[in-house]
Amino acid sequence: MPPIVISTTLIVRYAETDPMGIVHHKNYITYLEEGRSEYARQRGFPYSQFEATGYFLLVSEVHIRHIKPARYEQSITINTWISEMKSRGMSFEYTVTDTQSGEILATAQTKHICITKAGQIAKIPQVWRDWHTPDEDN
Amino acid sequence: MPPIVISTTLIVRYAETDPMGIVHHKNYITYLEEGRSEYARQRGFPYSQFEATGYFLLVSEVHIRHIKPARYEQSITINTWISEMKSRGMSFEYTVTDTQSGEILATAQTKHICITKAGQIAKIPQVWRDWHTPDEDN
């Protein structure tokens, strides 16, 4: 069963561009995070509620391939899906595309662990775990 | 011959921290970039001069592993070295450590290509290529 892909569309902000006139690569970290935010909102359990229950989803690994630069006022789409779900960790994968042409600007993966406010590693809440198909669980 | 490692030390800024009270992971992208900036300054050909000659060093890939969080006012050290040098591309590797204890907070690799202002892929300038030991060149 293929994963559910959630898309979110943004307009590149001026403050996100650099002396080359393109999006500075640090902003892709924020774009991916907003991809995850929209994913959680559309699946019905926003990350703000997740944190309100006393948990944080910490980023343990980021891998981004930049294929084509984005520019100020360009509409970009972040496509986000869960690629791995374990009891204490999970992974997201992403493509960032030009909204008009669908051309891929970047691909990325992020890995996460769940911690409590006290910093202890915890299990991913069941409601989030259910977002991944059981047959891919381990 | 081992690569030359250049270190740069920063104090974590308040604006770099997030609701978990730790450095938001987007800032590591900037820390790595400052590691590269300091590397080029100490090797004698600052990146501002590099750009002034009409070239840009574009980031084509970023891979970061976050091991331990950093906090506001913590002193952190970015250790930067060149791990690969080709005619049209190069890679840096990094450790980000707690300056006091030497404990590793993150490890990272970035890959780069050289482009002209017009966006054409170009050879890495010879002065930068010489920073990497010839026997590792290809």
Added chain:
Amino acid sequence: MPPIVISTTLIVRYAETDPMGIVHHKNYITYLEEGRSEYARQRGFPYSQFEATGYFLLVSEVHIRHIKPARYEQSITINTWISEMKSRGMSFEYTVTDTQSGEILATAQTKHICITKAGQIAKIPQVWRDWHTPDEDN
């Protein structure tokens, strides 16, 4: 004749919040800039086109009053209008409100001068000058 007010609505990003759990005040600078971007797009001469003609609108002064904090995933609206237009300078005013309740979160003013790529002060292009009612021109 009252000025034309253009509104743009954003969802607060996680990366924009700080250890207090509220939007770090540096992000209001970006929100105001996006207010101006949307203003220019809706009036029919986007800032990306403005820059393509060889001009920049430099920020010479910023004044922000923070009234109430904004939080992650909150919908905020930036209301933007031109409050002053001179041949070589112009001012914008803003309110940032909670989209749901209309409550004011911040008010702001920014002043700008127009420069060429070479850094020379220039006249504001006529197309932008026409956005302000002539009777308020000077």
Added chain:
Amino acid sequence: MPPIVISTTLIVRYAETDPMGIVHHKNYITYLEEGRSEYARQRGFPYSQFEATGYFLLVSEVHIRHIKPARYEQSITINTWISEMKSRGMSFEYTVTDTQSGEILATAQTKHICITKAGQIAKIPQVWRDWHTPDEDN
């Protein structure tokens, strides 16, 4: 009695510059904040300790005048002093200068109120109040 001025020096980061090749004005907010951080460290009561006692210093107003742009790798100095101290609020003033020439790049004022973690307005802690000369207190 003149106020005590504390200086902190930074090198402009690449990620802080924009398509004009100058520091994007949002970064001055961070520079001022680092001016306050260094002020508190040098006066002996760092802001990290201040927050650890359960208080936050909220920014209620920012006013910045941009006089001359700063560029990548430029050394800049933030000179910070307390300009007003009340029981429940305080103000800082700043100049941002080119470290080499002393030329003023920006001047700024920020106003602050003290709040508890619960969001209640509180008195500025006595240790901070003592940083301002009594004859200017009110």
